[in-house]
Amino acid sequence: MLSIKNLHASVEDKDILKGINLEVKAGEVHAIMGPNGSGKSTLSAVIAGNENYEVTEGSITLDGEDLADLAPEERAHKGVFLSFQYPVEIPGVSVTNFMKTAINESRKAKGLEEMPANEMLKLIREKSELLEIDRKFMSRSLNEGFSGGEKKRNEIFQMAMLEPKLAILDETDSGLDIDALRIVANGVNKLKSDQNAIVVITHYQRLLDYIVPDFVHVLYNGRIVKSGGKELAYELEEKGYDWIKNEN
Numbered sequence: 624m625l626s627i628k629n630l631h632a633s634v635e636d637k638d639i640l641k642g643i644n645l646e647v648k649a650g651e652v653h654a655i656m657g658p659n660g661s662g663k664s665t666l667s668a669v670i671a672g673n674e675n676y677e678v679t680e681g682s683i684t685l686d687g688e689d690l691a692d693l694a695p696e697e698r699a700h701k702g703v704f705l706s707f708q709y710p711v712e713i714p715g716v717s718v719t720n721f722m723k724t725a726i727n728e729s730r731k732a733k734g735l736e737e738m739p740a741n742e743m744l745k746l747i748r749e750k751s752e753l754l755e756i757d758r759k760f761m762s763r764s765l766n767e768g769f770s771g772g773e774k775k776r777n778e779i780f781q782m783a784m785l786e787p788k789l790a791i792l793d794e795t796d797s798g799l800d801i802d803a804l805r806i807v808a809n810g811v812n813k814l815k816s817d818q819n820a821i822v823v824i825t826h827y828q829r830l831l832d833y834i835v836p837d838f839v840h841v842l843y844n845g846r847i848v849k850s851g852g853k854e855l856a857y858e859l860e861e862k863g864y865d866w867i868k869n870e871n
């Protein structure tokens with residue numbers, strides 16, 4: 624599904640990604656771990672097409688299609704979803720209404736008509752029940768006064784509604800509490816299927832107590848320096864990142 628080959632990327636002439644290779648197939652959950660400043664968020668931003676980063680070498684393909692010339696919205700319409708690290712607040716626009724607009728814009732981009740209101744309601748009900756999101760939450764203003772956990776809930780709801788092919792969840796080091804971790808993990812576990820792939824980026828091993836990844840990669844200094852199964856996450860928890868730094 625996702626194929627990254629020899630990816631180099633820079634920001635303001637500073638090389639950040641220095642030859643990333645990664646293959647993600649449908650049905651797989653990959654975790655990307657690594658010390659702070661390794662380039663984890665940069666990698667997710669580059670996959671999503673963030674224009675602040677320049678790809679200087681290598682390629683990213685999704686189902687065989689090169690993403691290089693596609694804008695972030697176009698990538699989203701092809702099924703790439705990136706969780707928002709710093710979601711915007713939109714006072715007066717509810718979680719539900721924001722999502723309706725997003726769905727219809729995505730349909731428009733694909734040349735489809737707006738989703739009929741009853742179908743939309745059914746979809747919203749189905750997804751919010753799946754994720755155990757209550758009605759009151761759905762009518763709140765987007766991100767306004769949201770707690771960390773509520774932001775995560777909204778993010779996972781967006782993912783559930785948009786049904787991306789490839790979801791990249793960048794779980795920042797911004798101190799997610801245990802509730803927020805559970806929300807993310809439950810969401811991922813419920814939404815994963817053999818049709819989609821999920822890449823979870825995390826500094827901490829503890830998220831992986833709840834999401835069991837098929838593969839774990841360690842990113843360090845712009846390169847994937849180690850890959851393995853879920854046991855690699857435990858090894859990192861035990862030993863920290865210093866041995867990785869020393870080996871590289």
Ligand code: ADP
Pocket residue numbers: 634635639657658659660661662663664665666675
């Ligand atoms: P991680 O997510 O692994 O903590 P990042 O991808 O956020 O790492 O950052 C990797 C490196 O790139 C860091 O040295 C960071 O300072 C630098 N960097 C990332 N984005 C920018 C930017 N927009 N401008 C300048 N430097 C950046």
Ligand code: MG
Pocket residue numbers: 659660664796
């Ligand atoms: Mg960081």
Ligand code: MG
Pocket residue numbers: 663664665795796
């Ligand atoms: Mg980061």
